Amino acid sequence: MQRCQAFKYELMPNGETQRHLRRYAGSCRFVYNKALALQQASHEAGEKFIGYVAMAKHLTAWRNGTETPWLKDSPVHPLQHALKDLDKAYQNFFAKRADFPRFKRKGSGDSFRYPDPKQIKLDQSNSRLFLPKLGWIRYRNSRDVLGELRNVTVSSKDSKWFVSIQTQREVELPTPQATTSTCAERSRSIGIDLGIARFATISDGTYIEPLNSLKAKAAKLAKYQRRMAHKQKFSNNWKKAKANVQKIHTQIANTRRDFLHKATTTLSQNHAHVFIEGNCSRACNCQSLSYA
Template identity: 65%
Template sequence: MCKELSGWRNSAEMPWLKGGPIHPLQQSLKDLERAYTNFFAKRADFPRFKKKGQRDSLRYPDPKQIKLDQGNGRIFLPKLGWLRYRNSRDALGAVKNVTVSQSGGRWFVSIQTQREVEVPAPSGGAVGIDMGVARFATLSDGSYLAPRNSFKAHQVALRKAQRTLSHNTKFSNNGKKAKARIQKIQARIANVRRDDLHKASATISQNHALVVLEDLQVGNMSRSAKGSVEQPGRNVRAKAGLNRSILDQGWFEFRRQLDYKLAWRGAHLVTVPPRNTSRTSPECGHVAAGNRRSQSRFACVECGFEANADHVGAINVLRAGHARLACKVSGAARPPAAGTRRSDSVAAVSCT
C-alpha cells in the first residue's frame, strides 16, 4: 500500500493527498496494519473507518524534519512551518517523533524523546489497595482516597447540552455550536478524571516500593443487565447507575499509570485475584459471605473481628500479593487464593 500511496498522491482523483506531508500518510498505513494485527490476534474489534472530527491526529516519525525551539515555545513541522505552543514541561533528551492531535476543539503536540536515566532505589514499604465506588482506593495502612466522580459532577450540564443538540437541525450552525459545547464538557470530564488519577498514582508510587492491586475485570463488572426480550434483566436501572459509577472511577487507567510510574522508580506492581478479598477475616482466615454485613461494614461470624470492609479487602490483597511473590521465588505453580486459611503468619500459607 505504500507503493500505491505514491500513485494516489500524483493522481487527478485525489490531489488533496499531495497537500499533506508523506510521512504522516505512511504512519496512517502503519496504524492500519497494527489495527488488523490486533484484530486477528483477538485483541481488538474489526478496524473502523476514520471520521473527520473524531480522534484527528498525525504523527511525524523523522526527527531530522523536526526543529524544536523550547526557549521561544515554538516547533517546526513539515508543511506546517513554525508553530507556537504552550510549553507544559521541558522535553529532555533527543527528539524521536512528534504527534499532533485534536481534542475538545484544541490542538496538542506530544513530543517523544529518548534519554538514559538511572533507575533509583525504591523508597517505602508495601501496600495493598482495594478499589471501590464509595471509596476510590483504600490502602492497607487504613488511609483512603475519596472518589472525584467527574462525570457525576458534570452530568446535569452534559444532559442539558445534549438536549439542546437534539432540538437543533442537523449540520446547522446552531447544531455545530451545540456539538462543540458537548465536546467541551466531555473534555472537561476527562481532564478532571485524568488529573485526579495522575495525582493519586504519583503519590502512591513515590511512597511505596511494592503495590498490590486486585486484577479487576472492569468490562465484566460494568456489563449491562438489560438482558433480552425473552429473558429481561432485573434491577436494570440500579445496575446502570452502578456501571456509570464504576466507569467514572477510571480503575484501569489508574492501574496503567501505577504500572509505569512504579517502574520509573524501581518499584513493582503485583496483581492478585479479587475473589473473597472482602469476605476473608484477616484475624482467623474464615471465609463467608456473611462476614461482609454491608457495603462498608465487616464483621467475622467466626471470631467477631470488625473493621471497614474496604480496609479488610486491602489487607487481604496485600497478603495475597506477598504470597504470590513467595510462590514466584520458590518456583511454585500457583499462588494461594485470597480465602486460603492460614496460621499465625502469612509465611505459613502453602502454595497450592
C-alpha cells in the same frame, strides 16, 4: 538504560494553520481507508496480502493521479506512516493480538505523525515547533523536553490540537529499595482495595473518598443538552450547541483524570510497594497479589 518518553503539549495555531492541520489529518485518514478498502478487495479476489512496499507504490499513483491530486498538498511522510499503521494493524490481527482493522471516521481520533526527526525543529526557549509544510507553530510550554527527539505526532481532540514529542535518552537503571517479601518486613508497603462507596481503602486504615465529577457539571450539562435538542439537527446552531456539550464532557473527563493522576502519584511517591486488592493484616498471601 534507554528510555522512550512522550511530552504532550497543546498547540496554538492560527486559523490558516488549523485548516492545514484538518486537511493533513483528513488526507492521512483518506489514505488509510483507501488502502484498507484495497486490501479487502484484494482478499475477496483471492489475491495475496499487499505489503507496505507495494502499497507505497499505490500511494505514489494516488498522489500523481487525476482523481486525488490534492494529496500532493499534504506532506508525504505522514501519508506513508498511515500505510505503516495499517500494515501494523494487519500484523497484529494475523498474530491474534487485535481485531480486524476498521475504517477511520472523521472527527474520531484525527492525527498524523512526522517520523523523520531531521525534518523537525524544536525551539523550547521560544515555545515553538517547526513541522514540514506547516512552518513554526507555538505551543503551551508547560515543561522541558528531555532527550533526543525521535518523532512528532499531531492529534485533535474537542476542537483543540495537541502535539506529542517522543524522545529517547539514557537514564540510570532504578534499583529496588527492599527485597524481602514478608508482611513484618514490608513496612513501606500498602495494600489497596478499590470500592464504590470509597474509591480506595488502604491497609493502614486510611481511605480515599470518591470524586463525582459528573455531579458538579450535571445541571450545566442538562441545560446545554436541552438547547441542543431544540435545534434542527446538523444545522449551524445545532453544531454550536453540540460543541458546548462536548466541552462540558471534556471538563468532566479532565477532572476525573486529574483526580486519578493525583491519587496514584501520592501513593507511588510515599510507598515502596503498592499491592492491589490486598489485605496483609488478615492473610499473609502477598506472593499471589499483583503490585505496581
